[in-house]
Amino acid sequence: QSALTQPPSASGSPGQSVTISCTGTSSDVGAYNYVSWYQQHPGEAPKLMIYEVSKRPSGVPDRFSGSKSGNTASLTVSGLLAEDEADYYCSSYTVSSTYVFGTGTKVTVL
Amino acid sequence: QVQLLQSGAEVKKPGASVRISCTASGYSFTTYALHWVRQAPGQRLEWMGWINAASGNRQYSQKLQGRVSITGDTSASTAYMDLSSLRSEDTAVYYCARGGSGTMGDWGQGTLVSVSS
Numbered sequence: 300q301s302a303l304t305q306p307p308s309a310s311g312s313p314g315q316s317v318t319i320s321c322t323g324t325s326s327d328v329g330a331y332n333y334v335s336w337y338q339q340h341p342g343e344a345p346k347l348m349i350y351e352v353s354k355r356p357s358g359v360p361d362r363f364s365g366s367k368s369g370n371t372a373s374l375t376v377s378g379l380l381a382e383d384e385a386d387y388y389c390s391s392y393t394v395s396s397t398y399v400f401g402t403g404t405k406v407t408v409l
Numbered sequence: 410q411v412q413l414l415q416s417g418a419e420v421k422k423p424g425a426s427v428r429i430s431c432t433a434s435g436y437s438f439t440t441y442a443l444h445w446v447r448q449a450p451g452q453r454l455e456w457m458g459w460i461n462a463a464s465g466n467r468q469y470s471q472k473l474q475g476r477v478s479i480t481g482d483t484s485a486s487t488a489y490m491d492l493s494s495l496r497s498e499d500t501a502v503y504y505c506a507r508g509g510s511g512t513m514g515d516w517g518q519g520t521l522v523s524v525s526s
Contacts, residue, residue: 300471302453333511337454344504344519345446345454350512388454392511396468398444398456 303328303389303401310407311379319404321372321389327399329370333392336365336374340385348387349374376406384408411435413505413517420523426493429520431505438486439463442508445479445490447501455501459508460488495524 304322311317321328321336328334332352337345347356349365352372362377372391376383389401416430431443445457458469460479467479478491488505503520506513 331511335512337513339454344516345506345513346516347512347514350510350514354510356514390454390456390513395471397470398459398513400446400454400456403453 300327300393300395300397300399303391303399305387305389305401305404307402308405308407310409311376312409313379313381315379316375316377317379317406318373318375319387319389319406321374321391321401323370323372323391323399325370326395327370327391327393328367328372330394331392332367334365334367334372335390336363336372337388337390338383338385339388345388379408381408411507411515413507413515415503415505415517415520418521418523420525421495423496423524423526425495425524426491427495427522428489428491429503429505429522430487430489431517432485432487433507434486436507438481439483443479443481443488444506444508444513445477445488446504446506446513448504449498449501452501457490457503462488492522495522497524500524 336349339345352367353365412434414432439462444459460467481488505517507515
């Protein structure tokens with residue numbers, strides 16, 4: 300199972316928006332609405348930000364939103380804050396009843 | 410609140426095996442799946458496998474099939490991950506995470522496994 304493809308980096312100024320893509324195949328991202336997004340700060344465990352493509356867990360700001368079209372999912376962070384600077388990973392359930400993570404994107408707040 | 414408490418750091422020699430535990434609290438252990446995920450230094454997250462805590466059914470990544478085993482002890486609300494034939498590339502932080510709705514909602518603190526001769 301190959302990793303889902305994400306851009307290595309993305310950046311934006313405070314208050315701006317940044318969108319990260321996550322491209323898979325018809326066997327993972329395109330097969331189910333089980334795409335999640337995780338935020339990871341250095342030295343910390345990942346934190347769930349989005350699940351089932353576009354749902355936010357309790358406590359996650361509505362500045363974070365998710366969507367999907369075909370085999371590509373996206374995470375948008377609006378109104379960027381300094382604290383949003385982190386690594387972001389997507390993940391998807393697959394037709395083999397396994398999971399796969401993305402390659403990761405480092406978001407920099409300029 | 411949900412807590413996943415993992416066992417401590419391990420140092421192993423190549424060819425050895427390692428067992429990491431993950432003890433759950435704050436929820437019914439058998440209601441959710443338990444995933445194992447690892448992250449080598451400076452690298453991406455890698456999904457290793459999961460166990461249905463109620464049925465004991467397991468699924469592993471193709472890459473680790475044959476070297477990884479995930480088990481659960483419902484009486485202790487604890488899941489275990491065994492990795493055998495360790496090599497230097499297995500040096501990583503290993504996480505357990507509670508599953509549900511196709512995601513991994515709560516994560517353990519991570520366990521560093523170092524493999525070196």
